[in-house]
Amino acid sequence: MTAVKGQQDQYFAHFAALEERLSGTEPEWLRAVRKSAIERFGDLGFPTTRDEEWRFTSVAPIARRAFRPPPERVSPADARFGQSERADFAHCTLLVFVNGRYVEELASPNGLPAGVRVRSLRAALASEPETLEPHLARYVPFERNAFAALNTALMEDGAFVEVGKDVALERPIYLLFLAAPLPGKSAPAAYHPRNLIVVGRGSQATVVEHYLSAGGAGYFTNAVTEAVVGDNARLDYTKVQQESGDAYHIATVQVHQARFSSVTTRVVALGGVLNREDTCTVLDGEGAESLLQGLYVIHGRQHVDNHTTIDHAQPHCSSRELYKGVLDGASNGVFNGKIIVRRGAQKTDSKQSNKNLLLSESAVINTKPQLEIYADDVKCTHGATIGQMDPEAVFYLRSRGIGLEEARAMLIEAFANDILDRIPLAPLRTRLQRALTDKLAAKGQPAGTGASPAGERVSVLVEEA
Amino acid sequence: MLEIKDLHVSVGDHEILRGVDLKVGRGEVHAIMGPNGSGKSTLAQVLAGRDVYTVTSGEVIFEGKDLLVMAPEDRAREGIFLAFQYPVEIPGVSNLYFLRSALNTIRKARGLEEIDAMDFLKLARDKMKLLDMDENLMQRPVNEGFSGGEKKRNEIFQMAILEPRLAILDETDSGLDIDALKIVANGVNALRSPERAIVVVTHYQRLLNYIVPDVVHVLYDGRIVRSGDKRLALELEEKGYGWLEDDRQLSAAGR
Ligand SMILES: Nc1ncnc2c1ncn2[C@@H]1O[C@H](COP(=O)(O)OP(=O)(O)O)[C@@H](O)[C@H]1O
Numbered sequence: 001m002t003a004v005k006g007q008q009d010q011y012f013a014h015f016a017a018l019e020e021r022l023s024g025t026e027p028e029w030l031r032a033v034r035k036s037a038i039e040r041f042g043d044l045g046f047p048t049t050r051d052e053e054w055r056f057t058s059v060a061p062i063a064r065r066a067f068r069p070p071p072e073r074v075s076p077a078d079a080r081f082g083q084s085e086r087a088d089f090a091h092c093t094l095l096v097f098v099n100g101r102y103v104e105e106l107a108s109p110n111g112l113p114a115g116v117r118v119r120s121l122r123a124a125l126a127s128e129p130e131t132l133e134p135h136l137a138r139y140v141p142f143e144r145n146a147f148a149a150l151n152t153a154l155m156e157d158g159a160f161v162e163v164g165k166d167v168a169l170e171r172p173i174y175l176l177f178l179a180a181p182l183p184g185k186s187a188p189a190a191y192h193p194r195n196l197i198v199v200g201r202g203s204q205a206t207v208v209e210h211y212l213s214a215g216g217a218g219y220f221t222n223a224v225t226e227a228v229v230g231d232n233a234r235l236d237y238t239k240v241q242q243e244s245g246d247a248y249h250i251a252t253v254q255v256h257q258a259r260f261s262s263v264t265t266r267v268v269a270l271g272g273v274l275n276r277e278d279t280c281t282v283l284d285g286e287g288a289e290s291l292l293q294g295l296y297v298i299h300g301r302q303h304v305d306n307h308t309t310i311d312h313a314q315p316h317c318s319s320r321e322l323y324k325g326v327l328d329g330a331s332n333g334v335f336n337g338k339i340i341v342r343r344g345a346q347k348t349d350s351k352q353s354n355k356n357l358l359l360s361e362s363a364v365i366n367t368k369p370q371l372e373i374y375a376d377d378v379k380c381t382h383g384a385t386i387g388q389m390d391p392e393a394v395f396y397l398r399s400r401g402i403g404l405e406e407a408r409a410m411l412i413e414a415f416a417n418d419i420l421d422r423i424p425l426a427p428l429r430t431r432l433q434r435a436l437t438d439k440l441a442a443k444g445q446p447a448g449t450g451a452s453p454a455g456e457r458v459s460v461l462v463e464e465a
Numbered sequence: 466m467l468e469i470k471d472l473h474v475s476v477g478d479h480e481i482l483r484g485v486d487l488k489v490g491r492g493e494v495h496a497i498m499g500p501n502g503s504g505k506s507t508l509a510q511v512l513a514g515r516d517v518y519t520v521t522s523g524e525v526i527f528e529g530k531d532l533l534v535m536a537p538e539d540r541a542r543e544g545i546f547l548a549f550q551y552p553v554e555i556p557g558v559s560n561l562y563f564l565r566s567a568l569n570t571i572r573k574a575r576g577l578e579e580i581d582a583m584d585f586l587k588l589a590r591d592k593m594k595l596l597d598m599d600e601n602l603m604q605r606p607v608n609e610g611f612s613g614g615e616k617k618r619n620e621i622f623q624m625a626i627l628e629p630r631l632a633i634l635d636e637t638d639s640g641l642d643i644d645a646l647k648i649v650a651n652g653v654n655a656l657r658s659p660e661r662a663i664v665v666v667t668h669y670q671r672l673l674n675y676i677v678p679d680v681v682h683v684l685y686d687g688r689i690v691r692s693g694d695k696r697l698a699l700e701l702e703e704k705g706y707g708w709l710e711d712d713r714q715l716s717a718a719g720r
């Protein structure tokens with residue numbers, strides 16, 4: 001890999017400052033992990049388009065830019081955020097992060113049954129780091145992924161969700177990551193949120209991780225989530241990216257599944273100017289099943305790259321993958337779906353599909369399945385479609401009196417609802433459907449306004465202490 | 466109500482309608498018959514505003530207005546309804562939601578209040594009963610996975626809800642068994658009124674036993690070659706379309 005040196009040094013400075021601040025407080029294993037991660041980041045450098053994995057996505061705009069570290073403290077001087085959101089998500093266990101930090105005043109981690117703990121990673125690291133040790137940074141392959149390495153080196157906060165054994169957690173866990181404006185004229189910040197979800201044997205949980213701009217602009221979110229799902233356990237995980245129109249969002253989600261576990265991973269991307277999602281699932285126990293769903297709706301100059309990997313490491317596992325994209329303006333989409341079937345993973349049953357709706361002549365999608373099959377008794381199918389809006393369907397709707405714009409919107413929503421309808425949280429579903437409608441209506445809106453995504457009214461004022 | 470004057474329509478270089486003249490008055494039912502490929506669907510689609518067809522000359526006046534300059538949705542709001550020969554499947558859009566949106570835009574255009582979900586449901590149930598339709602079809606996506614007969618009924622159901630001034634039914638009878646045909650005809654007849662007109666496009670005379678037309682036209686090779694009363698349909702049935710061929714050659718020779 002050829003490194004882009006660019007502004008790489010600033011991250012070494014961030015690391016040095018963090019190390020100093022944390023010195024003596026973190027356990028040795030974690031210090032060692034951070035250290036190897038920053039070294040790895042140094043060796044790898046930012047990927048370039050000469051790297052096969054990054055062929056269609058240039059991260060030069062990130063590599064070139066100066067970002068400050070996250071502010072040390074945030075306090076919601078004005079918690080106007082909360083009224084409608086809190087009401088909507090009252091039935092959830094809600095954790096709110098503002099500019100990379102957990103904000104206790106905005107959270108409602110209440111009503112959890114015995115055996116379930118939902119805390120900020122920072123709190124867990126401070127009080128009981130040993131509970132994290134078996135899992136944290138054990139799954140995500142940061143030795144090959146520069147952004148994951150950077151996150152691992154610089155991670156400070158995020159959510160730690162622990163569901164013990166045989167608990168059916170009814171309340172969804174809702175993790176909200178807000179990007180608020182920084183005070184003064186400082187450079188935009190780079191955030192490295194880190195989440196760990198552990199679902200014990202025979203348990204069930206629903207987790208939503210939502211990145212949402214609250215007026216922040218030009219910032220860089222570099223997120224990593226690891227999820228470990230035990231025997232016979234179920235996890236329904238949704239990640240929503242609604243960053244500001246000029247933000248950068250790079251994320252890795254790494255899911256590890258044990259025997260007969262069942263996981264749904266849903267990745268919805270609406271915001272940001274440059275977005276890369278690496279979504280990986282390892283089916284590491286017999287009989288495990290995985291459902292991967294994705295939706296990207298982009299316009300203007302937005303770029304979204306979904307790289308997914310489903311690793312069938314054991315026999316008798318099944319995976320179903322459906323990613324859908326709606327691309328307007330001069331937006332750019334990438335879908336790369338890798339399916340690995342390891343030697344001995346017989347009776348693997350895998351289906352992959354990527355469907356794209358292009359609304360403009362200048363939108364581009366690069367879609368590619370990538371099958372690596374080392375077993376012989378397997379069923380793997382894949383398919384990709386790229387199409388325009390069906391003119392017959394548009395005419396049919398119009399012939400019934402529905403106006404052109406409305407007809408188009410109806411068809412686009414119908415296309416997207418295939419994914420959105422399955423989101424287990426009704427208020428989130430409604431919000432996203434509204435955001436989609438508003439986004440389509442405002443299709444000409446240029447990126448770089450720093451405005452909160454359409455359809456969301458979030459307001460958090462942050463003061464730096 | 467509707468007046469078509471010397472209408473010529475092409476797709477690319479291919480002229481499909483080659484000078485159609487037709488007048489339909491309020492309260493009338495007209496049937497347009499003709500062999501496959503004669504241009505019946507083209508005429509129906511052009512009236513609804515399908516833009517793959519180019520009108521190269523001629524006029525269409527509907528209630529005193531130039532229809533050809535209007536967008537398809539405006540024609541629908543003016544009261545034109547086309548029951549498609551091949552209704553389109555629209556995955557992800559529920560029938561109920563689609564039809565309520567349609568009804569409300571049309572009502573708005575007519576200066577009426579929007580109808581709310583409850584009242585709409587009641588209306589829909591009544592009309593479904595009239596057409597002996599399974600209520601489940603309402604919750605399903607528009608036409609998706611419907612059988613041929615269900616699709617045709619769904620068209621007439623939409624017509625019953627939207628109450629157009631001019632309904633054009635394109636081969637609504639094809640693919641229906643006799644019982645379904647009677648039900649559909651019933652639905653159409655329920656709409657007959659002195660204020661409305663209906664144009665029934667069909668290939669066979671069968672439907673016309675149940676929806677009795679005032680005037681029958683024969684469209685052949687892009688032109689209306691004959692018009693008459695309902696006996697013309699029977700005559701066609703008896704002699705077949707080949708008869709027209711001979712007839713036309715005769716009249717051409719005699720000219
Ligand atoms: N969209 C189209 N593109 C090209 N040719 C068409 C199109 N629609 C109709 N035609 C041609 O026009 C002629 C008349 O077709 P149509 O109006 O469907 O006839 P009918 O309904 O009487 O069977 C046929 O030759 C058909 O192939």
Ligand SMILES: [Mg+2]
Binds near residue numbers: 506507550
């Ligand atoms: Mg036809």
